[in-house]
Structures are given as C-alpha cells and as structure tokens.
Amino acid sequence: MPFSKLGLSDKVLAAVKAAGYPAPTPIQEQAIPHVLTRRDVLGIAQTGTGKTAAFTLPMLTMLETGRARARMPRTLILEPTRELAAQVEESFIKYGAKQKLNVALIIGGVSFDDQDMKLMRGVDVLIATPGRLLDHFERGRLLLTGVELLVIDEADRMLDMGFIPDIERICKLVPFTRQTLFFTATMPPEIQRVTGQFLHNPIKVEVSRPATTVANTTQLLVKSGSKPHEKREILRNLIRSSDSFKNAIIFCNRKTEVAQLHRSLLRHEFSAAALHGDLDQSARTAALDSFRKGDVKLLIASDVAARGLDIPDVSHVFNFDVPHHADDYVHRIGRTGRAGKSGTAITIVSSSDSKSVAAIEKLIGQSIAWMGEPPHAGETEPVETRERPRRGDRSSRGNRGQRGRKPAPAKPREAPPAPVTLLDDARERRPSKPAQEAESFSDSHLPAFLLRPVRVKA
Numbered sequence: 001m002p003f004s005k006l007g008l009s010d011k012v013l014a015a016v017k018a019a020g021y022p023a024p025t026p027i028q029e030q031a032i033p034h035v036l037t038r039r040d041v042l043g044i045a046q047t048g049t050g051k052t053a054a055f056t057l058p059m060l061t062m063l064e065t066g067r068a069r070a071r072m073p074r075t076l077i078l079e080p081t082r083e084l085a086a087q088v089e090e091s092f093i094k095y096g097a098k099q100k101l102n103v104a105l106i107i108g109g110v111s112f113d114d115q116d117m118k119l120m121r122g123v124d125v126l127i128a129t130p131g132r133l134l135d136h137f138e139r140g141r142l143l144l145t146g147v148e149l150l151v152i153d154e155a156d157r158m159l160d161m162g163f164i165p166d167i168e169r170i171c172k173l174v175p176f177t178r179q180t181l182f183f184t185a186t187m188p189p190e191i192q193r194v195t196g197q198f199l200h201n202p203i204k205v206e207v208s209r210p211a212t213t214v215a216n217t218t219q220l221l222v223k224s225g226s227k228p229h230e231k232r233e234i235l236r237n238l239i240r241s242s243d244s245f246k247n248a249i250i251f252c253n254r255k256t257e258v259a260q261l262h263r264s265l266l267r268h269e270f271s272a273a274a275l276h277g278d279l280d281q282s283a284r285t286a287a288l289d290s291f292r293k294g295d296v297k298l299l300i301a302s303d304v305a306a307r308g309l310d311i312p313d314v315s316h317v318f319n320f321d322v323p324h325h326a327d328d329y330v331h332r333i334g335r336t337g338r339a340g341k342s343g344t345a346i347t348i349v350s351s352s353d354s355k356s357v358a359a360i361e362k363l364i365g366q367s368i369a370w371m372g373e374p375p376h377a378g379e380t381e382p383v384e385t386r387e388r389p390r391r392g393d394r395s396s397r398g399n400r401g402q403r404g405r406k407p408a409p410a411k412p413r414e415a416p417p418a419p420v421t422l423l424d425d426a427r428e429r430r431p432s433k434p435a436q437e438a439e440s441f442s443d444s445h446l447p448a449f450l451l452r453p454v455r456v457k458a
C-alpha cells in the first residue's frame, strides 16, 4: 500500500516524499490508519522497523488543527533515555518541517529554565523522559490535563530501567479519554499487565524482530584470552585489518570498561569517542554528533546508552565483551547492516564466554562462524560442573558451556526467551527504589535478585 492511501495529510505526504521513503514499512502500514481513527494501538516492534514514523506521521496529521495552550501540552511522548527522546524530536523536525508546531524536549541533565520557557509558550508535542517530566509537574510548571494523545515508547526498556511506577503515575495525570499508542519490543508479564491498564480496546500490530532481519550483516566470533590487554590488542588488530572498514561501534558490558577502552584507543592514536550513562548530557551529545558526522571513527558504548539509536551507515560492530543477555547482542549488531547496506559484527570471545555465546546462537537461530581458528575443547571452560548454580554465587553466572565447534548450518529459530537487559544508564531523577539501587551496582553485574531491597530485622 502506498503512503498516499494511509490517510496522511498533504503536508506530511510531502515530508515523506522528501525523506525518500519508497513505501510504508509494515508497522507504518498497519498502525497509521488506526492511529488516525483515534484507536489505541499496541505496537510490538523494535527500533529499526520504522516505528518512530508510525506514530510521528499520523500525529503530525492530527495536530494540523487546533492550538496549544501555555503549560498544557496537546500530546506527550515518553521515552526511556535522553538520546531516544532527542531522536524522536529530530523526527518531528524532519517530518514536520512544513508545519508550525511547537515541539519541546524535556529530558534530564539540562537546564530546567529553558524547558520551562518552552512549556510556557504552549507545546503541541512534548517528548520527555519520565523523571524530568514528573519534576516539572511537581514544580507546578506543567498541566497534563490537555493531553489528547499519549505515546509510551520502548515500554519494555522502561520496565528494565524501573520506570513503570513513574509511567503509571503519569497515566493517572493525563485524561482517561486520551488516545494511547504503546510500543514495546517484547511482552514480559509486567508489560502485559500494564497494557491492560493503559490501553482501551487496542489494535495490536506486531512486526518481526530484527533478530530475523540481519541478513545483511556478516557475524563472526574471534578467540581471545580473557585479560583486558589481550582483548584490546585483538581489537586493534581487527580494526586495522578489517575489510571495508569505515567506522565502528564497540560495545562493552560495563561503563568503566567503556572509559578504559576509550583511553587505550586514544593512546594508540585511534579516533574514538565514548558513550555511557555516567557522562553528562553534553558529553553524550558531543560523542554521538562527532561519530554521526564522521569526525571520529570509533564509538565505544554501553548497551543502554546506545540502544535504539539510529546511526545510519555503521560498517562494523565489535563486541569487546560478549553481552550477558542474548537480546543485547541482537540490539548491538542491529547498529550495522542498516538500510540495505552490508555490515560486519565481530565478537571477541574468551574461554569464559561459551554459555553466553550459546544463548545468543539459540536466540538468533544460527551458529556464528569463527574468524580464524576456533578454540580447542581444552581452551573453553568445562560444561556445567554443578546441576544448578547457587543463588548469589557470582562465579555461577553463565560461561561454563562447551564450545570450540565449527559453524553448523542455521537451525530453525526457537521462541526467544523474554529478554532481560542490564541497567547502566544514568537516571536523571529519583528513580523507583530497585532501579536506584540497581544503578549504583550496575558495574558489578550482580544478579537482579541481589539488587532488590531487603528487610533487615532489628
């Protein structure tokens, strides 16, 4: 179906044409007509599927009539991270170039006063992270009773970051009669529960996960010792010797590792920037901008900081560490091979990573080939030495599978397990308690149950 049949306004159609999109993506085709008829929508889709335009385009069409009043935004979009919020703002600027709409970004890490001035002028589209939004509300700077449409984006990410209580609160502050568009990549039970609470008779739109659409990306594993300096040397050699290298995002599991690797690459005279949750907003924006513009060739990032970011034209992704959660692997390698371009994703694997690699291969439904020699059986840690890891035993966190086999042909996909992702983004405001505690411990990768508050008897 062409864009012209979806019911979008002429101005919006002109913007789509200017963006050069040949046809709507499946989520756009399925969601846009329902959004325009004011139905609630439950979209199960990840970044990279065109979901941002699936809500921005119909919103722009609907906002052509009516005017915003001071401190009373007409629509509200909630995003889990500042970068994602900024990315949505860019979409409104891009697609709404021909419209005079006021778009405000309310995120942490930047001055309240500028945001306050924008709110005062009247806002058609308010894009916010939950914490800063509630701060403005509590200061009496914002009224949410004029919100006609609410978008909750990346809901499962919000859950991982402990934002759901904030979202529940915000939902009580906006009118019951508003339209709600709810996007999530996965449907864990807690998300299922809140959809029942937030949405009224929604249209469900589900599009395939990027896990099934990485055909353009060559995936490889490379053997390494487990010492950081060994991994760093391998990484440098990979960067220097990779064919068709243009630029790369390098993922680490911890914020401290991002910083260390960044320093080391600079010492070795690579052009590199770092992106992680401990950096202040201006440093994060500067790092992203310099990478997007091509001023630096390497972006070293943690999962949360980089998740969902739309950076076109990334030739390589390097996993300096194997992610502990297979779902993060899919997100990481989804940064390359975008928009029909080919990409390469290389994962540095040490002997203790075999279980994590096996989980990734299970999720993506195929074995990943080794670059060079695969490890011999003796080089990997032995298969399960205990039936079940003891609760709280750090050494039991994965990593004891048997590996070292040659790549096998792709197996059929199995139902992916519900993903759990690491907490490492800087929260801009008082998060709900478990998230607050999880964040301060995030670098040590403790199991989630250890991060829950415990009651201590007097």
Ligand code: AMP
Pocket: 021, 022, 023, 024, 025, 028, 046, 047, 048, 049, 050, 051, 052, 053, 310, 312
């Ligand atoms: P998103 O899933 O919203 O992060 O979008 C991913 C990328 O797809 C963005 O770079 C968009 O510019 C691009 N995009 C969105 N809609 C379309 C479309 N209909 N055709 C081609 N590219 C698109």
